[in-house]
């Protein structure tokens with residue numbers, strides 16, 4: 236075939252249409268119909284034709300998405316109509332009030348239906364199309380005049396450069412069309428971008444909104460092109476022909492032109508609006524982008540227009556905001572906590588501020604590196620986030636709001652509690668107080684020892700532990716087992732019953748498993764999982780105490796740092812003394828008393844009968860032990876009995892077992908079985 240010029244030109248047009256359509260499938264619908272390879276082929280062919288015929292290049296060609304020049308400043312754009320804002324409501328009552336107000340202005344509102352959409356926390360953009368070709372786009376600015384960010388907008392792949400996008404569409408193209416939408420970045424892309432920026436040693440963004448506005452307002456479109464911005468549209472500001480009657484119809488039209496359109500819910504009345512709000516709020520975290528509320532819009536466009544506006548806010552729509560999760564407040568000071576392992580953790584002392592119905596006065600600052608990286612200074616206005624159950628944390632400083640009085644924070648060189656020098660481990664971000672006699676560590680260690688995941692001493696928590704330490708009754712966990720009733724009765728808030736309960740809970744904890752005791756020791760890096768592995772492998776504290784670095788490292792999941800921390804811990808004379816104290820008070824689990832893992836209970840479903848006296852257990856203890864491993868203990872031997880455990884001087888139960896042919900275990904055999912070898 237002879238390729239003549241007009242053939243080539245129609246091929247070029249065809250390629251542009253195809254590429255635009257595949258962009259739409261990929262960036263708007265998330266549903267590509269060709270492979271990346273095929274797409275690249277089409278794109279390369281278009282580039283080649285345009286190189287041969289530069290006179291054919293137009294600004295709406297897909298190759299021109301990153302074609303703009305670096306600007307000195309943004310030109311101004313006059314909006315065709317004022318770009319209005321929205322008034323806010325924070326409660327259902329406030330929405331109800333809005334409704335009553337507009338019903339008073341126009342009785343027809345009472346019967347009105349609504350559209351509810353997520354309120355995307357991005358940046359308004361106003362997009363101009365002439366005969367279906369994207370001409371220019373602007374930011375909102377003051378609502379009358381915005382900034383021309385056309386070159387930057389072209390880099391957003393979800394933005395159609397030509398409409399209608401679909402080659403199959405029969406929709407009439409309006410001569411002039413102005414569309415409003417929101418430019419934003421998805422949460423995933425935001426995190427990824429910040430990770431990349433951090434890797435390159437560049438300044439990170441505070442939140443997605445900030446990122447969208449910073450990226451769209453770059454003077455160099457090539458920078459914008461590297462930012463994963465995207466777009467959703469929700470309004471037609473101007474159309475010269477056949478304008479939609481309802482908002483519902485409007486969204487459909489946008490969709491049919493090929494615009495990415497915000498999700499929406501049709502609501503026949505206010506009750507349904509509230510339901511839609513609840514649903515969107517519940518899905519807040521799965522939307523993929525930050526939404527700070529919903530927008531409620533009267534569906535009937537002419538009715539909405541008749542209602543007019545109050546200043547910049549139209550009456551026919553309202554933003555129903557979600558409880559805030561991010562607020563700014565002043566960082567008054569930085570405090571330092573000393574944790575159980577001596578780790579020093581900085582926290583923010585804030586000018587109190589409400590976030591989602593809770594007054595926040597403190598927030599975590601993660602670690603000292605974080606403070607340095609984010610250049611957080613005392614006196615800064617900082618952004619705080621509190622979402623769900625997460626402890627409030629500082630996102631970063633708002634640099635623009637500095638007044639010069641802010642103080643750079645220096646991490647302490649000594650422990651704020653015991654004043655001993657602090658240490659830094661190679662390769663770790665944390666600073667540690669290594670003085671194990673530090674009072675802060677004693678309290679934290681005790682708190683950890685009694686906690687639910689460790690020795691689970693019910694009724695003894697941080698307050699009691701502090702009370703014991705302050706009164707000088709306890710300086711390590713072993714001392715708990717020496718507490719006497721008369722000591723407790725001297726303490727504030729202790730009466731007879733409480734003292735008895737506390738002492739009983741402490742005494743009961745002597746029966747806890749080896750796993751729990753290992754957790755309770757509070758060795759750096761040894762949590763529930765590692766403790767379970769250690770207990771399973773070493774079977775007794777005596778064996779663990781003399782484990783070598785190599786032995787420890789050979790256990791899967793235990794790295795060199797944790798292995799070293801374990802060896803160091805057991806080597807410290809102080810800890811050795813502590814262990815001896817535990818042994819003396821009887822907190823020394825018998826060999827193999829490992830916390831059973833789920834599905835790993837060796838006595839699961841088995842019924843035991845015990846007779847005679849055992850060497851290593853009292854009756855109560857052996858019952859607990861068997862039960863912990865999934866078994867059951869009954870009083871008398873029957874055909875349902877699986878094993879009879881026999882100690883010294885057994886009774887008639889042994890005889891009965893023999894007659895019924897039930898397996899008889901001595902203590903040694905029983906312990907073997909408990910270890911899973913039986």
Ligand code: IVH
Nearest residue numbers: 319320321352353354355359417469530549
């Ligand atoms: S409608 C008159 N719908 O929220 C029409 N706005 O606080 C007013 N926004 O400036 C806008 N998502 O930037 C509308 N689904 C949505 C929206 C939305 C986000 C932004 C928009 C507006 C701001 C008002």
